[in-house]
Amino acid sequence: MKKILYVEGMVCNNCVSHVTEALLEIDGVAGADVVLEPKTATVTLEKEIADEVLKAAVVEAGYDVTSIQNA
Numbered sequence: 001m002k003k004i005l006y007v008e009g010m011v012c013n014n015c016v017s018h019v020t021e022a023l024l025e026i027d028g029v030a031g032a033d034v035v036l037e038p039k040t041a042t043v044t045l046e047k048e049i050a051d052e053v054l055k056a057a058v059v060e061a062g063y064d065v066t067s068i069q070n071a
Helices: 013-024 051-060
Strands: 002-008 029-035 040-045 064-070
Touching (some): 013 051
Antiparallel strands (some): 002 064
């Protein structure tokens, strides 16, 4: 299963690294492909993870999630 997060606040590749690391620390996240433009994070899940958990990890890293969609 994959989800696409739309992330605001990323301005450089360092930001991409921070978001990637934050998402990969979540138990059940198998992969995270974060792209500066169009400011998305495609997350591959090994199990069901609530959108709120994904969003909280990104917010804790210092960024905002404007929406989450199933891929």
